[in-house]
Amino acid sequence: MKDIRYILTSGRLLVELPSKMKFDFEFLHAMNEFLEIASVRSIKRVCVTCDADAEYDNMTKAYTYIALKYLLHIKETLWHKKLASIILPSIHAMHGNxxxxxxxxxxxxxxxxxxxxxxxxxxxxxxxxxxxxxxxxxxxxxxxxxxxxxxxxxxxxxxxxxxxxxxxxxxxxxxxxxxxxxxxxxxxxxxxxxxxxxxxxxxxxxxxxxxxxxxxxxxxxxxxxxxxxxxxxxxxxxxxxxxxxxxxxxxxxxxxxxxxxxxxxxxxxxxxxxxxxxxxxxxxxxxxxxxxxxxxxxxxxxxxxxxx
Structure with missing residues (x-):
């Protein structure tokens, strides 16, 4: 998996996810690093994007979705419509019951x-x-x-x-x-x-x-x-x-x-x-x-x- 790219300008963090991510150790490790970087107090807004033709398996999509929902409780978090169009149609939140x-x-x-x-x-x-x-x-x-x-x-x-x-x-x-x-x-x-x-x-x-x-x-x-x-x-x-x-x-x-x-x-x-x-x-x-x-x-x- 290629590295996640970060661009920081004036309290705004732009995060660009790789075009291919697989649910494995490297992905999980990279997502931990992403959450730590995005949680820095001086960062006021996080914007996450990816390529329009990005390819992610469903476990990767779900884990990313949960991580972004968690981050949303900490600070302003925006998803680019390209990322939303890849994740939202196939990942669905359900209550345990x-x-x-x-x-x-x-x-x-x-x-x-x-x-x-x-x-x-x-x-x-x-x-x-x-x-x-x-x-x-x-x-x-x-x-x-x-x-x-x-x-x-x-x-x-x-x-x-x-x-x-x-x-x-x-x-x-x-x-x-x-x-x-x-x-x-x-x-x-x-x-x-x-x-x-x-x-x-x-x-x-x-x-x-x-x-x-x-x-x-x-x-x-x-x-x-x-x-x-x-x-x-x-x-x-x-x-x-x-x-x-x-x-x-x-x-x-x-x-x-x-x-x-x-x-x-x-x-x-x-x-x-x-x-x-x-x-x-x-x-x-x-x-x-x-x-x-x-x-x-x-x-x-x-x-x-x-x-x-």
Whole structure:
């Protein structure tokens, strides 16, 4: 992805998005940097534009739309009609209570539109948790399916719960899509809030404001570590374990740091931008014929099918 271009003149920031953006780590990292630059106090107005023939996938459009709506609450934010004409016809905001069951996979794949959902404290999150769990379990080869569903339901549910209980915000956002790349299908999920960061919570918990962002992320992903009473501290650690077993991808941005597992390597370090909140994105291959996922005796594992 090409860099986002910035032009600053007399308190006015012109932002030009690249002609092509793909929902991946580089895009998420660039959007964090954009929000930090655009949030500078001396900037009074932000104007965002792009090429008229720009090409963005639906997850990119939805994430950009949510980021711009958030920025609008901070300062005057204007979208050029070219950008609006690309995003608005295909991205639709829905309340979490409107989330519907996933009944037809082909319809999702072929649908040119994408809904993103806003969940409030009184929203029912069990439906999306159940539906995402079903997709991950039923569209792959699994052993002990019932136990695996319970494990993933608890894990994904904890991520949803964190977005409300850790962020101190009244709302968070959820989106998903099924992408077709290189003759394979992938389920991509994003959960984002614009509240207290992981760093804020960990520093307050340890009463140590000197802990760096990467140190806080490192602590937060250790099994059993939590800053919230009543939580087992297994949401992020178990999600990471699962993603590694299925050769998926996981990106966690919060404050000035991030966690990245790209399918092979794991990385925790400082980000080049600042996200006022937490964004959790993971991507998992569907119809994976290379391995079976198992869950037995509270232990998650995998078996390569060519070894059977």
């Amino acid at each position: 409107q989330f519907a069951a996933v009944t037809d996979l082909s319809e999702i794949i072929q649908n040119p539109n994408l809904n993103y959902y806003m969940f409030t404290r009184d929203s029912e999150v069990s439906k999306p948790v159940e539906e995402m769990t079903n997709l991950l379990v039923e569209k792959n080869i699994t052993i002990n399916q019932k136990e695996l569903k319970e494990f993933l339901s608890t894990t994904i549910g904890e991520i949803f719960s964190n977005s409300i209980n850790h962020s101190n915000q009244e709302a968070f956002f959820f989106m998903y899509d099924i992408m077709y790349e290189n003759e394979d299908f992938y389920l991509c999920i994003n959960i984002i809030d614009y509240g207290k960061t992981i760093i804020d919570n960990v520093q307050a918990f340890h009463q140590n404001p000197q802990m760096s962002g990467s140190q806080c992320i490192e602590w937060a992903i250790q099994s059993g570590n939590t800053t919230r009473k009543g939580s087992g501290g297994y949401g992020l650690p178990t999600l990471i374990h699962y993603i590694k077993e299925v050769d998926g991808e996981l990106y966690i941005f919060s404050g000035d740091a991030f966690y990245c597992f790209d399918g092979q390597k794991e990385k925790i370090t400082d980000a080049r931008g600042y996200l006022s909140g937490t964004s959790v994105t993971f991507r998992v291959k569907l119809f994976n014929t290379e391995k079976a996922i198992t869950y037995s005796g509270d232990r998650l594992g995998s078996i390569r099918l060519d070894n059977i």
